[in-house]
Amino acid sequence: MTPLKTVFFTTLSIALFSCSKSESTTTPTNNNTSPTSTAVPAVYSKIYGAATITNDGTYITIKTKNLPDHKSTYYPTSNALYEAYSGTTFGGFTFNKNPNSIVEQSSTIKIPVNPKLNAAHAATPLGPIGIALNGVVLFNQYAGPANQALTGEIASFDKYYGHPQQSGMYHYHVEPVYLTTVKATKSGLMGFLLDGFPVYGPQEEDGTLVTNSMLDDYHGHTHKTVDFTSGTYHYHFTNEAPYLNGSGFYGTPGTISQ
Ligand SMILES: [Zn+2]
Ligand SMILES: [Zn+2]
Numbered sequence: 001m002t003p004l005k006t007v008f009f010t011t012l013s014i015a016l017f018s019c020s021k022s023e024s025t026t027t028p029t030n031n032n033t034s035p036t037s038t039a040v041p042a043v044y045s046k047i048y049g050a051a052t053i054t055n056d057g058t059y060i061t062i063k064t065k066n067l068p069d070h071k072s073t074y075y076p077t078s079n080a081l082y083e084a085y086s087g088t089t090f091g092g093f094t095f096n097k098n099p100n101s102i103v104e105q106s107s108t109i110k111i112p113v114n115p116k117l118n119a120a121h122a123a124t125p126l127g128p129i130g131i132a133l134n135g136v137v138l139f140n141q142y143a144g145p146a147n148q149a150l151t152g153e154i155a156s157f158d159k160y161y162g163h164p165q166q167s168g169m170y171h172y173h174v175e176p177v178y179l180t181t182v183k184a185t186k187s188g189l190m191g192f193l194l195d196g197f198p199v200y201g202p203q204e205e206d207g208t209l210v211t212n213s214m215l216d217d218y219h220g221h222t223h224k225t226v227d228f229t230s231g232t233y234h235y236h237f238t239n240e241a242p243y244l245n246g247s248g249f250y251g252t253p254g255t256i257s258q
Helices: 003-025 042-046 177-183
Strands: 052-055 059-064 107-112 130-132 162-164 170-172 189-193 198-200 220-223 232-236 255-257
Touching: 042 052, 042 189
Parallel strands: 198 232
Antiparallel strands: 052 059, 059 107, 107 255, 130 189, 162 170, 189 198, 220 232
């Protein structure tokens, strides 16, 4: 073979190889989406209380008015969802209403669409750390202003274990019982923390009650769920402190702005 022919055949074989390689790695399943798809994955559509949900390929952006879709003694009496409440609340505490009322919010929550472990495990802040399916924000296991134990606040949880803070932002620190008993089940998806990892109720799908000993320092663990059939890290609500999150986020948190 002459040198010229060698060059020719080498070039041709590279071209053929490259061509077949690129065809074999092309995903033929969806012709309508670019590599960074901006369709909203179905699991986020379960956040039925959100005003809007969008996906830019990096973050899921959720806008919410943060108004619970269940009755509460914290709604103004003029609201159709107002309901007087007395009796006991979470943990057997005698209900003791706080002075705040529910006020509509305008919150924008951004969570990573591909959540990843971050070994720094940033501490959760006071204020919103996630969102429940009904559009209500989730708070951590502490009370303000300086990470005090939640004990003093628990008595002010309403029938559905939520309450508003000073600016009227309604929130759950513990199991949102309207979701676990009316809208879903004790083992169902409850929402997401800001790092994008999902939150489940206080039971596993086989009915096992989740205890702290089954969870890591961040209050989660990894296995398959009906929503994530390949498995995912996820948090659980538990009946015992810290209820939702332990020593920080498992992944890198997104943002929330009011
Ligand atoms: Zn609170
Ligand atoms: Zn689990």
